[in-house]
Amino acid sequence: MRCLVSKPFVKIRKENGSDHSLHGHIQEVTTVHLLYEKKGHVAILTMNRPECLNALSISLLQEMEHAWIEFRDDKDLWVAILTGAGDKAFSAGADLKEIAQLSQEERKRTIRPGGIHKGLKVWKPIIAAVNGLALGGGTELALACDIRIASQKAVFGLTEVSLGVIPAGGGTQRLPRLIPLSKAMEMILAAKRINAQEAWELGLVSRVVAPMDLMDEALTLAQKICEHAPLAVRAAKRAIMEGLDLSLEEGLRLESELVRALRETEDAIEGPRAFAEKRKPKFQGK
Numbered sequence: 001m002r003c004l005v006s007k008p009f010v011k012i013r014k015e016n017g018s019d020h021s022l023h024g025h026i027q028e029v030t031t032v033h034l035l036y037e038k039k040g041h042v043a044i045l046t047m048n049r050p051e052c053l054n055a056l057s058i059s060l061l062q063e064m065e066h067a068w069i070e071f072r073d074d075k076d077l078w079v080a081i082l083t084g085a086g087d088k089a090f091s092a093g094a095d096l097k098e099i100a101q102l103s104q105e106e107r108k109r110t111i112r113p114g115g116i117h118k119g120l121k122v123w124k125p126i127i128a129a130v131n132g133l134a135l136g137g138g139t140e141l142a143l144a145c146d147i148r149i150a151s152q153k154a155v156f157g158l159t160e161v162s163l164g165v166i167p168a169g170g171g172t173q174r175l176p177r178l179i180p181l182s183k184a185m186e187m188i189l190a191a192k193r194i195n196a197q198e199a200w201e202l203g204l205v206s207r208v209v210a211p212m213d214l215m216d217e218a219l220t221l222a223q224k225i226c227e228h229a230p231l232a233v234r235a236a237k238r239a240i241m242e243g244l245d246l247s248l249e250e251g252l253r254l255e256s257e258l259v260r261a262l263r264e265t266e267d268a269i270e271g272p273r274a275f276a277e278k279r280k281p282k283f284q285g286k
């Protein structure tokens with residue numbers, strides 16, 4: 001299947017009811033490149049442009065940004081999994097053909113949509129199920145997730161300098177926080193790609209599994225997280241993530257504030273009660 005090149009197309013609804021299209025503004029997404037499924041308390045987001053290795057077009061990024069917000073705000077969803085369609089790629093990064101056809105002026109005016117890689121705060125856990133090639137923005141999306149599980153076919157790389165730019169979807173900031181600095185430098189400055197085994201050795205992924213087992217592993221892990229008190233899980237993620245930017249003293253203060261708020265919740269009563277009554281707790285996220 002050939003990869004179709006399409007200009008970023010976003011509809012702006014005017015007050016008088018007529019529509020016009022414009023680059024760089026987010027109002028209403030008109031294409032469907034992201035599959036958004038719900039399985040119990042788990043949301044599964046699948047980047048769905050396998051014909052061009054799930055390249056991140058403006059439309060796909062917009063759909064993903066909206067989906068993250070929907071996931072964040074849906075009280076029945078507790079954990080998300082991000083993956084790519086097809087058996088070849090998680091995502092080959094920015095849609096280079098889309099970028100190539102923009103004029104200099106359009107390139108300047110185009111605002112690339114945000115999302116978790118650009119700092120959208122989602123305290124619910126997000127698992128990346130990296131099913132294949134993850135290059136540029138593909139790796140950056142995986143880095144923005146909390147836990148990465150890789151298929152044996154996964155390849156990671158921040159290739160941006162080979163294209164005249166830098167990894168500006170969080171790559172220059174998150175990679176050195178996750179792996180040794182010298183290794184991060186090599187990956188970014190030499191656009192070095194690493195396979196799943198190397199990613200595991202660096203601690204970039206928490207496990208490597210056979211391609212056919214990837215989604216089962218991700219779902220099993222998601223279900224395991226869902227067995228625990230969801231507000232506590234979110235507070236723990238928040239304490240970890242915000243704590244990374246704090247001094248130890250400030251971090252301990254944050255931890256105390258978060259646990260104080262949790263002690264007020266019904267789930268914090270249910271947990272010890274279920275233990276005393278020798279039964280499984282029924283957490284409700286309240």
Ligand code: COA
Nearest residue numbers: 002003051052053055092093094095096097135136159160
């Ligand atoms: N943007 C747009 N289209 C892309 C793409 C991207 N980032 N990456 C791959 N595609 C398209 C290819 O153009 C091709 O489309 P076509 O069949 O219409 O020609 C299709 O996806 C399959 O890719 P192809 O290059 O034929 O597969 P391959 O197995 O030979 O190579 C890659 C795979 C990923 C090594 C190669 O496509 C590549 O280097 N892509 C660019 C990756 C990159 O640097 N991303 C970072 C962007 S910042």
